Amino acid sequence: MEIKTRCPVCGQEAMSTFLVYNIPNFGEAVLTSISCQHCGYKSSDVILTEESNPKRYTLVIDSPEKLDYRVIRSSHGNIKIPELGLEIKSTGFTDSYITNVEGVLLRIEDDLKEKIRNKQNEKQIDDLIKKIRELRGGKTKFTLEIDDPTGNSAIIPRQSD
Numbered sequence: 161m162e163i164k165t166r167c168p169v170c171g172q173e174a175m176s177t178f179l180v181y182n183i184p185n186f187g188e189a190v191l192t193s194i195s196c197q198h199c200g201y202k203s204s205d206v207i208l209t210e211e212s213n214p215k216r217y218t219l220v221i222d223s224p225e226k227l228d229y230r231v232i233r234s235s236h237g238n239i240k241i242p243e244l245g246l247e248i249k250s251t252g253f254t255d256s257y258i259t260n261v262e263g264v265l266l267r268i269e270d271d272l273k274e275k276i277r278n279k280q281n282e283k284q285i286d287d288l289i290k291k292i293r294e295l296r297g298g299k300t301k302f303t304l305e306i307d308d309p310t311g312n313s314a315i316i317p318r319q320s321d
């Protein structure tokens with residue numbers, strides 16, 4: 161569903177979209193996003209209809225199937241992968257998404273590639289990207305943690321589990 165709205169930055173007309181996900185064994189999640197053609201402003205967030213208490217999820221990925229577990233990250237979700245020494249703190253304006261564990265790794269990888277393009281710590285980041293690719297292979301055990309003070313983030317097993 162798409163509706164017209166006002167851009168919170170420049171005040172001109174912008175588009176807002178709502179996508180409803182029906183997640184088995186879990187419930188509904190609504191992904192909202194707003195984008196402004198005039199100034200380029202973009203933001204998104206996830207709202208889970210049932211929970212609003214602080215939540216912390218920890219998933220140990222020790223089989224390739226778990227790479228396919230569903231991950232919901234709201235704009236307040238902090239992500240941690242201790243094995244990589246990686247922590248992605250929410251800034252309150254963070255990109256939100258509904259994806260799977262592998263999708264989270266891909267997003268992190270894309271962000272790191274962006275940093276390399278900007279010539280930041282090339283060697284260090286390159287090593288990190290190599291490790292992430294290893295994790296995506298599903299043969300190396302690692303941990304994904306998400307904590308969210310608003311309770312709008314989650315890690316959800318696939319229905320067959």
Ligand SMILES: [Zn+2]
Binds near residue numbers: 167168171197198200
């Ligand atoms: Zn704007």
